[in-house]
Amino acid sequence: MTESDKLFAGSIPKLxxxxxxxxxxxxxxxxxxxxxxxxxxxxxxxxxxxxxxVTRALAPRLRTGTRYVVTDLNQPMLDYAAARQGDSADGRSSSSSSNSINIEWQQADALKLPFEDASFDVVFCQFGAMFFPDRTAGYAEARRVLRPGGRFVFTVWDRIEDNAFADEVTSAVAEIFPQDPPRFLARTPHGYHDIALIRSDVSRASFTSIEIETREKTSRSPSARDVATAYCQGTPLRNEIEARDANALQAATDRAAQVIASRHGEGPVAGKIQAHVIVAAG
Known part of the structure; x- marks a missing residue:
């Protein structure tokens, strides 16, 4: 993983x-x-x-009085998330607009959590563990802040070949840069998919009960153009494209849209996505 893989800034959060x-x-x-x-x-x-x-989906489901702390390493993403929730991401506790749950927004590194031991009943992370520079250290931090009997829940993407649009975008952008193809999607979001490795990493963080379920779903979009724009301009793949040629972003997006349309048709498109869901306890 490169430093640009973790850069979610500028127009990327909104896209x-x-x-x-x-x-x-x-x-x-x-x-x-x-x-x-x-x-x-x-x-x-x-x-x-x-x-x-997930914050928007979970807050209405939690019991009144539940403490809910939401963190991210990237302040621009956290600011955007808080604004979408109708809150302020300045570190203060603020009431979610969805119910009476108080959400605490805090910039934090998952590998160095600024919380006391045994502070939470559940720690969860959706599609973030792939970005951890030391995954076992991140899992150990989750373990540290969990109360006895608590659970650590996280999800990671399966291999890129089982995620149609990501695979097709990667191949399309490689045509624009054949000598140095951008590999962000394969390297990071889809680079941590081996179940045996995941189980080993979680076990080394002192979790003794580890359940892993692979779930397939269908990704849908109004158009191939929207899919191409999402991946090429709404993820750090954009950073890789612009680092190679500052003027090539539109050409890369256009080519990705063409490839997706050729395989999934004009108009609304659908493609397979697949991920692993992990629940660990210690």
């Missing part, structure tokens, strides 16, 4: 939320919210919250 979230994240967010709420937690910590898609 990510308006295009990427409905494309691939909302369906899994509903699953994660249902899973976390099902544990009836009194205190919840969300790490790598991104633009807040």
């Amino acid at each position: 990510y939320d308006t295009l990427m979230v409905p494309l691939i994240f909302e369906a899994y967010a509903a699953d994660t919210a249902e899973l976390v709420a099902g544990f009836s937690p009194g205190a919840v910590l969300e790490t790598a919250a991104g633009s807040g898609v």
